[in-house]
Every structure is written in structure tokens, then in C-alpha cells.
Amino acid sequence: MDQQIYTLSLAPHTKNRQNLPVVMWLVVLSLLPSTVFAVYTFGMHVLLVILTAIFSACAAEYLFRLLLKRELTIFNGSAAITGLLLAMNLPPMVPLWIPAVGSVFAIIIAKELFGGLGHNIFNPALVGRAFLMASWPALMTTKWITFPNGTLFSSSFNAYSVLPKPALDALTGATPLAALKNVPSLAKSFDVHSQYNIYQTLFDTSNFKALAIGNIGGCIGETSALLLLTGALLLLFTRIINWRIPFSYIATFALLIFTYYKLTGFFMPYHALVYHLFSGGLILGAFFMATDMVTSPVTGKGMLIFGAGCGLLTFAIRIWGGYPEGVSYSILLMNAAVPLIDKYCVPKIFGKRKQA
Amino acid sequence: MFNPSFKGGVHPPENKKLTEERSIENLSVPHTCFVPVQQHIGKPAIPVVQVGDYVQVGQLIAKADGFISSNIHASIPGKIASITNGPTPASPSGLRIQIETHGNFTSEKTPDKIEWDKLPPKDLLDKVFDAGIAGMGGASFPTHVKLSPPSNVKIDVLIINAAECEPYLTVDDALIKRSYKEIIEGIMITRTILGVKNVIIGVESNKKRSYKTIKEYLKKIGEKNIKISMLKTKYPQGAEKQLIFSLTHRTVPSGGLPMEVGTVVQNIGTCFAIQQAVCYGTPLFERLVTVSGSLINKPGNYKIRIGTTIADIIRECGGLKEQPHKIVMGGPMCGQAVESTDIPIVKGTSGLLFLSKEESSAGRYANCIRCGRCVQACPINLLPFEIAANIEISRPECTERFSPLDCIQCGACSFICPSRRPVSHFVKVAQDYIRSKR
Numbered sequence: 126m127d128q129q130i131y132t133l134s135l136a137p138h139t140k141n142r143q144n145l146p147v148v149m150w151l152v153v154l155s156l157l158p159s160t161v162f163a164v165y166t167f168g169m170h171v172l173l174v175i176l177t178a179i180f181s182a183c184a185a186e187y188l189f190r191l192l193l194k195r196e197l198t199i200f201n202g203s204a205a206i207t208g209l210l211l212a213m214n215l216p217p218m219v220p221l222w223i224p225a226v227g228s229v230f231a232i233i234i235a236k237e238l239f240g241g242l243g244h245n246i247f248n249p250a251l252v253g254r255a256f257l258m259a260s261w262p263a264l265m266t267t268k269w270i271t272f273p274n275g276t277l278f279s280s281s282f283n284a285y286s287v288l289p290k291p292a293l294d295a296l297t298g299a300t301p302l303a304a305l306k307n308v309p310s311l312a313k314s315f316d317v318h319s320q321y322n323i324y325q326t327l328f329d330t331s332n333f334k335a336l337a338i339g340n341i342g343g344c345i346g347e348t349s350a351l352l353l354l355t356g357a358l359l360l361l362f363t364r365i366i367n368w369r370i371p372f373s374y375i376a377t378f379a380l381l382i383f384t385y386y387k388l389t390g391f392f393m394p395y396h397a398l399v400y401h402l403f404s405g406g407l408i409l410g411a412f413f414m415a416t417d418m419v420t421s422p423v424t425g426k427g428m429l430i431f432g433a434g435c436g437l438l439t440f441a442i443r444i445w446g447g448y449p450e451g452v453s454y455s456i457l458l459m460n461a462a463v464p465l466i467d468k469y470c471v472p473k474i475f476g477k478r479k480q481a
Numbered sequence: 482m483f484n485p486s487f488k489g490g491v492h493p494p495e496n497k498k499l500t501e502e503r504s505i506e507n508l509s510v511p512h513t514c515f516v517p518v519q520q521h522i523g524k525p526a527i528p529v530v531q532v533g534d535y536v537q538v539g540q541l542i543a544k545a546d547g548f549i550s551s552n553i554h555a556s557i558p559g560k561i562a563s564i565t566n567g568p569t570p571a572s573p574s575g576l577r578i579q580i581e582t583h584g585n586f587t588s589e590k591t592p593d594k595i596e597w598d599k600l601p602p603k604d605l606l607d608k609v610f611d612a613g614i615a616g617m618g619g620a621s622f623p624t625h626v627k628l629s630p631p632s633n634v635k636i637d638v639l640i641i642n643a644a645e646c647e648p649y650l651t652v653d654d655a656l657i658k659r660s661y662k663e664i665i666e667g668i669m670i671t672r673t674i675l676g677v678k679n680v681i682i683g684v685e686s687n688k689k690r691s692y693k694t695i696k697e698y699l700k701k702i703g704e705k706n707i708k709i710s711m712l713k714t715k716y717p718q719g720a721e722k723q724l725i726f727s728l729t730h731r732t733v734p735s736g737g738l739p740m741e742v743g744t745v746v747q748n749i750g751t752c753f754a755i756q757q758a759v760c761y762g763t764p765l766f767e768r769l770v771t772v773s774g775s776l777i778n779k780p781g782n783y784k785i786r787i788g789t790t791i792a793d794i795i796r797e798c799g800g801l802k803e804q805p806h807k808i809v810m811g812g813p814m815c816g817q818a819v820e821s822t823d824i825p826i827v828k829g830t831s832g833l834l835f836l837s838k839e840e841s842s843a844g845r846y847a848n849c850i851r852c853g854r855c856v857q858a859c860p861i862n863l864l865p866f867e868i869a870a871n872i873e874i875s876r877p878e879c880t881e882r883f884s885p886l887d888c889i890q891c892g893a894c895s896f897i898c899p900s901r902r903p904v905s906h907f908v909k910v911a912q913d914y915i916r917s918k919r
Contacts (some may be wrong), residue, residue, distance in 0.1 A: 132807045133820050135906045137892035138834075138841045139493055139648060139813040145847055145899045201847065243848035243900075367853075423853030423866065472862040474887050475488075476722065476735040 148365050149202030155356030156209055156413065162352050163345045167217040167270045171345050175212040178224035182208030185232040203242050207231050210250035213346020213409060214453065218268035223261065227253040247460045248420045251453045269300065269342045292323050300343050301336065301404040303449040328396035336403040347406040357412035366416040369428035374411040377436025385444060410452035420460045427470035434459045484686050486713035487723040489860040491893045493648050493716055493814060495687060499773045500651045503781040505659055508797050514557050514788030515577040516542065517569035520827040521615035522622045523549035528578055534561045535584060539764050542578050551623045552613030556766040556786035559583035568824045570810055570817060594760045602674045605759055612758030614765050618642060618748035619811050621829035628674045630740045636675055640728055641668055641682040643749040644712055644719030647812025650832045652769040653749050655782040657691040660753055661698050667756030668707060671747055681728045682709040685718055716814055717891040721746050723860050735887050765828055772798050774835035776805045785826055792822040794833060806838040814892045847900040855894035855904050861887050865894035869907035877914035885911035
């Protein structure tokens with residue numbers, strides 16, 4: 126007789142290979158192209174910022190869990206993602222203590238105090254950014270990198286000598302989104318001919334090219350639209366993220382922004398639309414942060430609503446808000462609405478009769 | 482590309498390569514068989530033999546106790562050595578009739594085939610009952626019960642389940658390749674018993690050869706009312722309600738039976754057993770089993786006598802490469818892990834898998850990260866993670882509003898969970914809690 130006792134368990138006896146660490150490290154991998162590109166464009170300081178953010182996030186999680194005698198979860202990669210995403214939301218030239226403080230705040234306050242991975246309500250990286258934004262607004266909005274031509278645009282802005290000097294300064298001293306936001310009020314003080322020139326300058330093909338490739342001022346991770354989309358494709362392909370959130374986010378935003386520009390009689394509405402889509406943190410936010418599994422709805426319908434809400438809020442902040450960019454705040458606000466969305470999006474059970 | 486399917490589901494690694502191309506082999510008859518009296522859903526059969534009696538192959542050794550029960554027959558000729566409790570798939574201590582080989586095998590001669598189409602449906606049904614046939618897909622519901630729907634129910638489609646969506650298992654596939662003629666005849670008998678005209682056979686798209694074999698045969702004999710449909714390869718395509726939806730777009734109501742939407746579902750192996758029982762009077766005393774997994778030396782599709790212990794099967798299949806982590810009866814998605822090799826195979830055992838730790842262990846589980854994959858995978862549209870979360874913090878009373886009783890225990894949620902949470906296990910706990918309260 127065989128005395129061996131074999132392992133007993135309920136079915137299933139096989140598991141999907143894509144477990145938690147695989148998911149998390151694939152997300153890191155998908156962010157790698159834009160990270161490397163950021164280091165290449167903005168210089169080595171950016172690498173230090175990223176490493177500091179990741180290291181502090183991991184260290185904060187490790188020490189906190191050690192202190193509370195909880196299971197150490199450092200290798201599942203979630204802390205690393207928080208650090209990396211936070212760094213991608215920072216201006217390139219911030220002093221190194223900024224990412225450190227932000228990461229620690231993100232991990233401890235926004236994640237571990239809620240009960241660790243899976244229990245946090247808000248996206249930790251975005252909470253970290255919001256905290257930094259509220260505490261050190263000057264550092265968070267001025268530490269941009271200027272290109273050799275002295276502007277935030279790598280393209281040949283100065284070639285447009287036809288532009289009045291004050292207008293040129295106003296456009297080139299800001300991030301692409303700030304420039305766009307300033308344009309209408311700026312243009313008002315000039316004659317029609319100069320107005321035309323101002324818009325022509327801002328919506329020059331070289332600028333769109335720079336937006337797509339990422340040769341442009343802005344936060345570390347948000348500049349290269351193409352590389353971000355490459356990473357996003359990897360995540361969509363491996364089914365780590367669902368298409369619903371990015372789709373409804375970007376579609377809602379695009380629809381609203383286009384309608385707005387059309388209705389207000391903006392000079393070049395199509396250009397403005399594309400400019401909006403490719404600048405700022407929209408792509409980073411829609412594909413990498415709004416899709417954070419923990420803080421987004423679980424049902425298909427809920428995801429569509431969540432994305433649409435993010436799109437609406439981003440539109441509102443970019444057009445009417447005090448900040449040029451609204452991606453992170455709109456995601457945070459929608460995070461708060463997730464339990465409500467989930468409550469009202471319970472799918473209909475297969476074969477369930479209608480309640481009598 | 483657009484094969485019919487259902488919503489939800491998962492794509493587990495198929496692992497059918499191990500046995501896919503193996504034709505059916507007979508496993509040599511074991512020296513001793515332990516035939517459990519409970520091999521089906523319903524009441525256990527009542528033994529009708531005494532210790533010391535001599536039995537022939539196919540002789541009735543335990544008779545059905547009431548309508549929802551099933552006859553049990555001797556699977557080897559010999560002497561009844563004991564009728565005692567021992568490990569069975571249904572229970573760690575279930576009643577088993579032990580038969581020691583004795584005497585001769587000469588009586589195992591195929592009788593002449595009878596012409597069943599001259600018999601009334603009632604007689605055919607009696608033959609199915611006598612043969613002790615129970616669903617061979619795994620659930621083992623007595624077949625004669627399924628084939629006698631109440632008179633006020635109108636059945637208009639008979640569905641034949643050849644989806645075989647479980648990884649590793651290839652018995653249905655192997656059986657179709659060898660015995661497609663007998664299967665079609667069995668389907669015709671089943672159709673006659675039910676008084677139904679239309680039949681749909683569902684095969685997953687990863688078994689193209691079987692699909693073609695049947696399709697060509699149906700064309701050859703000019704049978705127009707039996708159709709075969711190629712289904713999307715997706716687990717759990719072969720689950721009853723999902724299969725009915727994929728093939729007919731009818732939705733079986735929650736807590737209801739397939740006959741409520743005018744359908745009866747039969748496993749393809751059961752159809753073969755029906756044909757054998759009706760045409761030759763052969764009772765169900767042996768069945769096909771896929772013996773597979775990375776640790777068995779000679780994987781294959783074997784014809785095995787019911788009551789053969791796992792230990793005997795291991796010996797006949799060339800032994801094990803190393804000690805398995807788990808031994809699973811059935812498929813890896815909803816099969817049953819067994820604790821010892823003294824357990825015999827029964828009518829519902831479609832597979833026997835010897836799995837290594839890497840293949841079968843989930844390891845420790847982590848927090849739910851609310852990724853929603855279980856929600857997307859659930860073929861019933863439940864919120865498995867919510868049920869699991871409430872069970873984890875010992876609040877089973879809070880699970881009722883998430884309808885755990887609708888769960889079909891397919892295991893797709895546990896399979897897909899990146900945190901490796903035993904989600905379907907938690908749902909089962911919730912089910913047991915709610916049932917115990919009623």
C-alpha cells in the first residue's frame with residue numbers, strides 16, 4: 126500500500142502563468158522605453174531622480190512592513206511602479222529630495238496605511254505628486270529643462286522672427302500645455318496678422334513632431350507620446366490593462382475638447398485637438414495611471430464610466446482650471462468615485478430572472 | 482475565427498499534446514478491483530452479492546436504490562473478497578465491493594447486435610437504466626433520469642457535448658476518432674428515447690480532425706438532423722449552460738435545468754456507452770481515461786476497468802518519473818485532487834493526472850488587487866472577488882447578495898487571478914454556508 130499522502134485542494138489545479146510579480150514587472154518594462162528616452166533627452170539628473178524615487182518607494186515599503194511585522198511584499202514590484210510613475214510625473218530638474226519625500230508619502234500614507242496593495246483608494250503615485258504639488262508648488266512647476274535654443278521646444282522657434290518679442294517669450298517659456306492655455310489671452314493684445322502668426326508658430330509641424338517624439342519640455346515621463354504608446358501596446362497585448370479605460374478617457378476628452386474649440390470659434394480647432402492629445406500627461410495618465418487595477422472599477426461598464434469621468438474632468442481643468450494640466454487630479458477625483466461606480470455597475474447574472 | 486461561444490471564460494494552456502495523437506489502448510485487467518457503490522449523483526446502489534460469491538464480467542453486483550441512482554456491475558470476473566468501507570473518489574470512507582480475479586475470461590464474447598430501431602423507446606430507456614449508465618463527462622448524473630423528462634416538458638434539441646474544454650483530457654477526441662460510427666448510432670438511440678428530431682454536436686476548434694470525421698460521416702449516411710458545430714476553444718465551453726448558450730443562444734435560468742429551455746445535454750462518451758448498452762447489452766464496467774501529466778512515464782488514452790486503483794494504473798503506465806505533488810481525477814480545471822493511490826476510478830473519471838509542483842501548485846496567495854479579471858472571466862457574470870473578500874474576513878453572511886449559489890465552480894476565477902487567490906474555493910465556502918442556512 127502506498128502511504129504517501131498527496132496534496133489535496135479544491136480545483137483548479139493549474140494556474141495562469143501571469144501572476145502578480147509578472148504583471149507588475151511587465152508594467153515596469155512597458156514604461157522603460159519612455160524612461161530611457163527621458164534620460165537621453167533630459168540628461169543624467171533625470172536618472173538620479175528616477176532611481177531615488179524607486180529606491181525610496183521600495184525602502185519605505187520594506188521598512189514599514191518590517192516595523193509592522195507584515196509579510197514583505199517588496200519583490201512583487203508594486204512599490205517600484207509607484208516610484209517610477211511618481212518620477213515620471215516630476216519636472217526633470219527637481220532636487221533629489223523631492224522624489225524621495227514624494228515616494229515615501231505615496232507608499233506610507235497613500236498605500237500602506239490603507240492596508241497595503243489592493244486596499245488603497247487612490248493611486249499612490251498620484252497622491253505623492255499631489256502632495257508635492259501642494260507643498261512645493263514652485264519647485265514642481267519651474268524645474269523644466271530648456272533646450273539649447275533656450276526654450277522648452279526643441280524646434281526652431283526663434284526662426285519665427287516675425288513674432289513680436291513678448292509673444293515669443295510667453296510661448297517658449299512655458300510647457301506646451303501652458304503655452305496653449307496662454308495663447309488666446311496672449312493673442313488678444315495683437316493685431317489679426319500677429320495673431321495668425323502666433324497660432325502658426327504654436328501649431329507648427331515641427332512642434333507636433335517634437336510632441337510625438339518627445340523632444341519637448343515637460344515632466345520626465347510624459348513627453349514622448351510614441352514611446353508611451355509602444356509601452357501601452359505591450360500592456361494591452363498582454364491583457365494587463367483593459368482597453369476600456371484609455372479608450373473612453375481619450376475619446377471623451379477628445380470629443381469635449383473639439384466641441385469646445387469648435388463652439389468657441391477657436392482659430393485652428395483640429396490642430397488644438399491633436400496638440401491636446403499629445404501633450405501633457407494625457408497618454409501617460411490614460412494608459413498607465415487611470416488603468417491602475419487597484420483604483421479603477423472592475424466591471425466593463427464601470428471602466429467606461431470611469432474613463433469618461435476622467436476625460437470630462439481633464440477637459441474641465443485644462444480649459445477652465447487654474448492649472449494647465451489636469452490629468453492627475455481628474456484621475457484622483459475619479460478614484461474616489463470608484464466604489465460608487467462599482468456599486469451601480471454590477472453585471473447581470475447569467476440566467477438570472479428579473480426580480481418579481 | 483468567429484466560432485460560436487459564450488461570454489467570459491479563460492484560455493488555460495491546453496497540454497493536450499501529451500496524449501492527443503495516442504490511440505486507445507487497453508489497460509491490462511487488474512488483479513483486484515474496488516468497485517464503489519456510489520459512483521453517481523443520487524442514492525448509493527445496494528449490494529446484491531455476498532462475500533465469497535463468484536461473479537462474471539458485467540454481472541449486476543449492486544442495484545439502483547430508487548429512481549435517482551444507478552446500477553453497478555462487476556468489471557472483472559472473480560470472487561467477491563470483501564464489501565467494506567475504503568477510499569473512493571466520493572468519500573474517504575465509502576462502501577466498496579472488492580473483486581479478486583478468479584476463474585476464466587472466456588465468457589467475454591460480444592453478443593450479436595440487436596436491431597434497436599424496432600424497439601419502443603421505453604425498452605431502450607430500460608436498457609440504459611439496466612446498464613447503469615451515468616454521465617461520463619464527470620458529473621455522473623444517472624443517464625436514464627436525464628432521458629426521462631417530465632411529460633409536460635417539451636424537448637426540441639438534443640445537445641451532444643464533445644467540447645472537451647479541460648486541459649490535458651483527450652478521451653472524447655480519441656473516442657471520436659475510433660468509434661464515430663457507434664457514437665452516431667448512440668446519438669440516434671438517445672434521440673429516439675427523447676422523441677427529439679434535432680441534434681447538435683459541439684466540438685471545440687482545437688479538435689478539427691474529430692470535427693471533420695463526424696461531419697463527413699454524417700454527410701455520407703445522409704443524416705440531416707444531426708448537426709455538428711465548431712466552437713471557440715475556451716474554457717468552460719463544455720459547461721452545460723455555456724454549451725447550450727453557445728449552440729442555441731438559449732439561456733438556462735439561474736438555478737434551472739437545461740430542459741427548461743427545451744434542451745438535454747449528453748456527453749459524447751455517454752452516447753457511446755448507450756450504444757454499447759442498447760445494441761449489445763453491455764453494461765458500463767469500463768471506460769476511457771486520459772492518463773497524463775508531466776510525471777507519468779507512458780501517458781495515453783486507456784480503456785480501464787472501473788474499480789482499478791490508481792496504484793495499478795501507475796504500474797501499468799510505466800510508473801512515475803518522481804513523486805507527484807498532486808494526483809487529479811478529471812481535468813485540472815475542475816477535477817478532484819485525491820490523497821492516495823488506493824482510490825479506484827469510477828464511471829465519471831475522464832482523466833487521471835500526475836502533476837508536479839510547478840504544474841499544479843499555486844503557492845501562497847496575496848491581496849486582491851481588484852484587477853477585475855475574475856469578473857471578466859466569470860461565465861456567470863458574478864463578482865467572485867467580492868465573495869472571496871467577504872469569506873476571507875469571515876463574513877459569509879455578507880456574500881448572499883453576490884449570489885454565490887449561481888457559481889458553477891468552473892474555477893476560471895482562481896485560474897486567472899494574478900494574486901493566486903483561491904477565489905472559487907472561497908465561493909464554494911460561501912455556497913456551503915448559504916446552503917447550510919436554508
